[in-house]
Amino acid sequence: MILEYAIGAFILGGLIGLIRDYKASVKASSFMAFLGSLALLWQVYAVYTNGPVSGNLLGIPIKIDDLSIVFLLIIGIVGAAASLYAISYMELFEKTGKGWVYAVAYNTFLASMALVVTVDSMEYFVMSWELMTLSSFVLVFFSEKARDVNASVKYYIAMHFLDTIPLFLALGTAYSLVGSFEELTFENIANAMATAPASTKAVFTALLMIAFMAKSGMVPFHFWVAETYRAAPTSVSAVMAGAMEKVALYGLIALIWRTVGTSYNLGLFVAILGAVTLTVGTLYALRETNAKRLLAYHSIGQMGYIWLGMGIGMALIPKGGELAAIGALGAFAGLFHALNHAIFKASLFLSAGAVEYRTGTVELNELGGLGKTMKFTALATLFASLAIAGIPPFNGFISKWLIYVAGYQSRNFVLAFGAVLAAFISAATLASFVKFYGAQFGGEMKRYENVKEVPASMLIGQWILAGLTLLIGVFPRSVTGILNSAVIEIPNVSSAPITDGVYKIGFGSVMFSPVLFVVLLAVLAIGLYLGFKPEFGREAKPWDCGSTQINEDEYRTNAEGYYNWYEEKIGSFYRLGDWFYTVGAGAIHYLVRAYLWMASYFTKIVDTPYTKVETLDDLREREIMHIDEEAFKPFIRFLRIVYDVLPGIRLGTFVVIALVVVGAIVGILIAL
Amino acid sequence: MEIDAVKLGFSLAGIVLFLFLPPLLDGIARRVKARLQYRRGPPLMQTWYDLLKLFALPSVKPTTSIIFTCAPYLALASAISAALLLPYGNVVPVDFGFNLVVFFYVVLMVSVFLILAGLSVQNAFSHIGSSREMQIILTVEPLIAVLYGVLAYNAGSLSIADIVANLHLTPSLLLAYVILAYALYVEGGFVPFDIAEAEQEVIGGPLAEYSGRLLGVFYYAIYIKRFALLWFFVSLLTLPWVGPVNTAEKAALVLALQFLLTIAFYPIIAALEATNARLRVDHVVKMNVRMFFAGLVVLAMAFMGW
Numbered sequence: 001m002i003l004e005y006a007i008g009a010f011i012l013g014g015l016i017g018l019i020r021d022y023k024a025s026v027k028a029s030s031f032m033a034f035l036g037s038l039a040l041l042w043q044v045y046a047v048y049t050n051g052p053v054s055g056n057l058l059g060i061p062i063k064i065d066d067l068s069i070v071f072l073l074i075i076g077i078v079g080a081a082a083s084l085y086a087i088s089y090m091e092l093f094e095k096t097g098k099g100w101v102y103a104v105a106y107n108t109f110l111a112s113m114a115l116v117v118t119v120d121s122m123e124y125f126v127m128s129w130e131l132m133t134l135s136s137f138v139l140v141f142f143s144e145k146a147r148d149v150n151a152s153v154k155y156y157i158a159m160h161f162l163d164t165i166p167l168f169l170a171l172g173t174a175y176s177l178v179g180s181f182e183e184l185t186f187e188n189i190a191n192a193m194a195t196a197p198a199s200t201k202a203v204f205t206a207l208l209m210i211a212f213m214a215k216s217g218m219v220p221f222h223f224w225v226a227e228t229y230r231a232a233p234t235s236v237s238a239v240m241a242g243a244m245e246k247v248a249l250y251g252l253i254a255l256i257w258r259t260v261g262t263s264y265n266l267g268l269f270v271a272i273l274g275a276v277t278l279t280v281g282t283l284y285a286l287r288e289t290n291a292k293r294l295l296a297y298h299s300i301g302q303m304g305y306i307w308l309g310m311g312i313g314m315a316l317i318p319k320g321g322e323l324a325a326i327g328a329l330g331a332f333a334g335l336f337h338a339l340n341h342a343i344f345k346a347s348l349f350l351s352a353g354a355v356e357y358r359t360g361t362v363e364l365n366e367l368g369g370l371g372k373t374m375k376f377t378a379l380a381t382l383f384a385s386l387a388i389a390g391i392p393p394f395n396g397f398i399s400k401w402l403i404y405v406a407g408y409q410s411r412n413f414v415l416a417f418g419a420v421l422a423a424f425i426s427a428a429t430l431a432s433f434v435k436f437y438g439a440q441f442g443g444e445m446k447r448y449e450n451v452k453e454v455p456a457s458m459l460i461g462q463w464i465l466a467g468l469t470l471l472i473g474v475f476p477r478s479v480t481g482i483l484n485s486a487v488i489e490i491p492n493v494s495s496a497p498i499t500d501g502v503y504k505i506g507f508g509s510v511m512f513s514p515v516l517f518v519v520l521l522a523v524l525a526i527g528l529y530l531g532f533k534p535e536f537g538r539e540a541k542p543w544d545c546g547s548t549q550i551n552e553d554e555y556r557t558n559a560e561g562y563y564n565w566y567e568e569k570i571g572s573f574y575r576l577g578d579w580f581y582t583v584g585a586g587a588i589h590y591l592v593r594a595y596l597w598m599a600s601y602f603t604k605i606v607d608t609p610y611t612k613v614e615t616l617d618d619l620r621e622r623e624i625m626h627i628d629e630e631a632f633k634p635f636i637r638f639l640r641i642v643y644d645v646l647p648g649i650r651l652g653t654f655v656v657i658a659l660v661v662v663g664a665i666v667g668i669l670i671a672l
Numbered sequence: 673m674e675i676d677a678v679k680l681g682f683s684l685a686g687i688v689l690f691l692f693l694p695p696l697l698d699g700i701a702r703r704v705k706a707r708l709q710y711r712r713g714p715p716l717m718q719t720w721y722d723l724l725k726l727f728a729l730p731s732v733k734p735t736t737s738i739i740f741t742c743a744p745y746l747a748l749a750s751a752i753s754a755a756l757l758l759p760y761g762n763v764v765p766v767d768f769g770f771n772l773v774v775f776f777y778v779v780l781m782v783s784v785f786l787i788l789a790g791l792s793v794q795n796a797f798s799h800i801g802s803s804r805e806m807q808i809i810l811t812v813e814p815l816i817a818v819l820y821g822v823l824a825y826n827a828g829s830l831s832i833a834d835i836v837a838n839l840h841l842t843p844s845l846l847l848a849y850v851i852l853a854y855a856l857y858v859e860g861g862f863v864p865f866d867i868a869e870a871e872q873e874v875i876g877g878p879l880a881e882y883s884g885r886l887l888g889v890f891y892y893a894i895y896i897k898r899f900a901l902l903w904f905f906v907s908l909l910t911l912p913w914v915g916p917v918n919t920a921e922k923a924a925l926v927l928a929l930q931f932l933l934t935i936a937f938y939p940i941i942a943a944l945e946a947t948n949a950r951l952r953v954d955h956v957v958k959m960n961v962r963m964f965f966a967g968l969v970v971l972a973m974a975f976m977g978w
Contacts, residue, residue: 427813
């Protein structure tokens with residue numbers, strides 16, 4: 001198995017990171033992570049050409065089938081690009097000085113994700129899942145700023161309650177059915193589930209559903225996403241948004257759909273969840289002005305698209321017949337969008353990080369005019385922005401379009417309404433990314449005149465992904481094969497849902513030929529350009545109504561001002577959403593308080609009515625006591641006293657004490 | 673081979689139509705507007721003269737941005753691509769995806785390039801215009817999304833060829849036509865929905881910094897886009913009800929019908945333009961959101977079989 005090499009590279013990357021020098025540590029470990037990701041891609045290729053493999057990795061049962069490789073592909077592509085990018089990007093955090101923390105956590109993070117989608121045992125699935133959560137938590141607070149630490153704590157506690165507990169309960173349920181931890185393979189669970197009572201199935205499904213909803217940021221469990229992605233280093237945010245969210249989708253397919261099975265109602269539930277999430281996430285993103293938070297909200301929104309597609313599949317495939325074909329199309333489109341989303345969202349995060357690297361900020365209101373100095377980053381951002389907005393011929397268009405086709409042709413009002421929302425939200429995504437691009441790269445600003453383009457490794461990282469958005473968009477056939485075979489892995493899907501030729505992709509009579517479109521557009525645009533070459537007379541500054549006092553840097557619309565009217569008009573939507581958010585965030589707030597209360601027993605704290613412990617920072621200021629220290633403290637205290645007191649004792653006192661002790665011992669002996 | 677010749681003929685007719693007619697239609701509109709205001713009005717070819725003059729003039733360069741220079745050409749290419757995807761008679765000149773979503777997205781690309789062009793210069797007026805254009809799209813796109821739903825449910829497919837073949841007349845379809853007309857009117861950016869390019873307010877919006885040949889190319893793209901939207905509406909209005917178009921003669925008749933209807937609709941549009949004042953951004957948003965809710969009712973009706 002090639003997976004062994006990948007895991008080996010990740011382990012080596014973690015170990016190399018232990019060297020002292022910060023720069024050397026992050027660079028070497030990022031490079032090893034890059035190699036590991038390439039090995040994952042190699043594994044994908046091997047399985048795609050030679051069929052599934054299974055085996056044993058350090059005692060962990062592994063089975064890599066056609067479904068796993070789609071997710072390995074996602075992790076591999078995103079991991080490779082982000083790791084390459086991190087080689088230069090991670091210099092930003094030099095003042096924390098803890099290269100080894102990043103090295104170990106980052107490599108563990110990638111390795112654990114690869115394991116989650118390949119292990120063939122529920123036990124190890126849960127373990128890898130926890131490792132993934134833990135290592136990502138460490139990476140989120142890596143900058144050690146107070147706000148980031150808070151975000152990471154909330155993330156971890158949210159994951160603790162919504163992921164760890166349900167997953168362990170589900171593990172217990174599965175164990176009670178199968179009866180042995182060693183035999184908890186997915187196949188055995190599926191067999192056991194087939195004969196299990198309906199209530200057990202429902203409990204198992206519900207528990208897993210909560211876990212996967214929380215991890216992929218479905219409404220109402222989306223509250224942790226924005227702050228977490230903002231806090232994490234951008235290359236890590238890229239991996240979290242690009243790959244980690246998709247792992248939850250793998251769980252949905254492999255653990256719920258394949259082991260328990262699906263029903264029309266469950267599918268409808270997933271689809272509605274997706275439709276609601278895509279609306280909420282994207283409309284919240286629309287009013288965001290922090291680049292990373294904006295992207296985070298879009299991740300929520302795009303996961304909504306993916307779940308909508310999957311939901312259509314889960315609802316319609318059990319119905320059979322013609323509808324099953326549309327259901328398979330929905331599942332295909334969802335999976336396709338997962339891959340596409342991983343690519344363009346990671347690319348966007350990397351671009352935002354590139355801007356941060358050179359200007360030190362991700363606040364869109366402060367940025368502008370970078371298109372002139374950071375040309376390649378600007379173009380990569382433009383590509384990825386058009387891709388996420390679903391503009392042809394980029395990859396996002398194809399998968400979104402297939403989701404629309406599945407939704408609109410489902411002959412089901414709820415699913416069609418989901419498609420209506422999806423098509424509408426696509427416009428909102430476009431609006432948001434017009435802002436994202438325009439606010440950073442549009443216009444010309446004196447403030448950023450001397451900004452330089454980012455180093456080559458960061459550019460390559462961005463362009464691997466940005467190039468793929470166009471490549472997959474124009475030649476969807478490059479990935480439809482692997483996706484088709486993954487969808488066939490789903491029970492009750494017998495044939496590939498997509499008809500595609502070299503030039504066309506489509507479903508039934510609804511076809512699109514990206515190649516033809518691109519050729520047509522390019523020929524027309526280039527022909528027109530050459531035919532009517534632009535002639536420039538003179539150069540002039542932009543017209544500012546003859547003003548002499550105006551600050552040219554401010555002569556623009558800042559990110560806040562783009563869609564004021566629209567946001568005001570849908571204000572009641574935001575108020576409703578805010579209310580839900582406060583409920584979720586409030587719950588987490590009190591959970592955090594409970595954890596802090598427990599933690600406060602492990603610090604040196606003078607507990608007076610005036611002592612306030614509200615955030616982790618209040619505790620961090622105090623001296624930390626360790627559990628072992630706590631247990632032995634009384635004994636040590638006694639020895640210390642003895643040590644201090646003994647030398648000062650007078651002979652008479654000593655004799656008296658000795659006599660008392662000897663007398664006591666003799667007395668006890670007599671009594672016995 | 674004969675069929676191919678017919679196809680080629682219709683395609684050429686279509687290409688000539690969408691290249692030549694759009695500015696002429698604008699000329700008609702200008703004449704109608706003038707007559708409504710008791711003016712004599714310019715000759716019908718005036719818009720063509722304006723365009724030709726613009727093509728001959730060099731542009732002023734306010735920025736070094738590449739997008740600023742390329743956007744007009746990309747917009748025009750998108751507009752032409754959209755027009756090539758329409759049925760002329762029964763012939764689609766270049767069929768790269770004859771379905772609703774693809775058509776509307778290609779039309780949308782004209783606006784996208786317009787918006788990007790506006791954002792590429794450091795000019796607050798351009799930026800405001802771009803954000804207004806985006807807000808129009810943002811509010812009209814849900815309407816179009818609803819229409820996909822009504823048409824796809826009515827005909828069972830998103831492919832325009834299937835829709836034309838299988839559409840059946842129901843009350844919801846009639847209402848869908850009304851909403852479609854409204855949506856296309858808004859998307860075309862006609863008065864009172866011309867908030868993005870509002871000359872008197874934001875000196876042309878995204879076009880504020882454009883001049884000379886580049887401006888001409890942009891105008892031409894916008895005219896072709898408007899033509900494409902109108903032609904799409906006319907096609908959807910005629911093609912489903914004339915029965916299968918098998919022969920070249922019938923196709924020619926249909927083409928003539930499409931052509932005449934297009935010409936006939938333009939004075940109506942011009943009259944609407946002449947008798948309305950530009951709305952404020954919030955009014956547009958409000959109206960479109962209202963129409964969206966009306967559209968949802970129509971969608972529900974369609975699914976109930978009405």
